[in-house]
Amino acid sequence: MTDLSQFPIAQKWPAKHPGLIQLYSFPTPNGVKVSIALEEMGLPYEAHRVTLADADVKSPEFLSLNPNNKIPAIIDPDGPEGEPLGLFESGAILIYLAEKSGKFLGDSARQRAHIIQWLMFQMGGVGPMFGQLGYFYKFAGSEIEDPRPRERYINEAKRLLAVVEKQLDGQDWIAGPYSIADMALAPWVRALNFYGATEVVGLPDSPNTLAWLERFTARPAVQTGLVTPPRD
Numbered sequence: 001m002t003d004l005s006q007f008p009i010a011q012k013w014p015a016k017h018p019g020l021i022q023l024y025s026f027p028t029p030n031g032v033k034v035s036i037a038l039e040e041m042g043l044p045y046e047a048h049r050v051t052l053a054d055a056d057v058k059s060p061e062f063l064s065l066n067p068n069n070k071i072p073a074i075i076d077p078d079g080p081e082g083e084p085l086g087l088f089e090s091g092a093i094l095i096y097l098a099e100k101s102g103k104f105l106g107d108s109a110r111q112r113a114h115i116i117q118w119l120m121f122q123m124g125g126v127g128p129m130f131g132q133l134g135y136f137y138k139f140a141g142s143e144i145e146d147p148r149p150r151e152r153y154i155n156e157a158k159r160l161l162a163v164v165e166k167q168l169d170g171q172d173w174i175a176g177p178y179s180i181a182d183m184a185l186a187p188w189v190r191a192l193n194f195y196g197a198t199e200v201v202g203l204p205d206s207p208n209t210l211a212w213l214e215r216f217t218a219r220p221a222v223q224t225g226l227v228t229p230p231r232d
């Protein structure tokens with residue numbers, strides 16, 4: 001029987017199946033990247049619902065796994081050398097899971113390099129910029145009178161979306177083969193709907209991106225991953 005007692009997080013969110021990968025997450029764009037990847041890779045896992053409330057992400061138990069108080073995080077009880085491994089940062093988790101499963105990281109060093117490049121484009125560009133767009137366009141920041149922050153993030157999101165649109169010209173997936181880069185990027189582009197910001201950044205005029213989103217969302221693993229763990 002696997003013992004997760006060295007991980008305080010397992011006290012607040014007890015494992016029913018401690019031998020499986022433990023996922024601590026919520027169905028946000030960053031969270032669903034990992035549930036989608038686990039589903040696509042066929043890796044058995046147990047999902048725990050960790051809300052964005054301070055009582056969850058800032059609890060001592062959660063902070064013991066991710067001192068940066070953000071979902072998603074995982075514990076792989078069967079990590080390197082057969083020892084348990086705790087991990088946070090969705091990009092790092094995706095690379096780890098792709099290497100563990102041998103899937104969705106391409107078939108050559110060249111493909112792998114390009115997949116990681118587009119994954120980093122999401123992690124360093126699309127995620128942070130679209131997140132700020134959400135804040136200044138839909139959430140509390142939308143009440144700020146000064147239009148400059150809103151305009152800045154609208155323009156940056158527009159620019160990033162145009163990069164995606166161009167890259168998808170003539171290819172089905174962002175880095176060549178379907179990969180963890182698509183799993184990271186597509187949930188963030190979908191978030192534009194949730195922000196009510198599709199028009200303002202030009203998504204309706206991005207046919208390659210719209211077709212890619214449709215291909216992505218049609219995948220059964222994606223449909224399950226998008227609602228794991230359940231919101232309520």
Ligand SMILES: N[C@@H](CCC(=O)N[C@@H](CS)C(=O)NCC(=O)O)C(=O)O
Nearest residue numbers: 028030052057070071072089090091
């Ligand atoms: N760079 C991090 C970002 C994760 C992130 O921003 N998570 C948000 C939800 S999408 C969160 O947990 N927010 C809670 C908080 O900041 O208190 C990653 O990719 O894992």
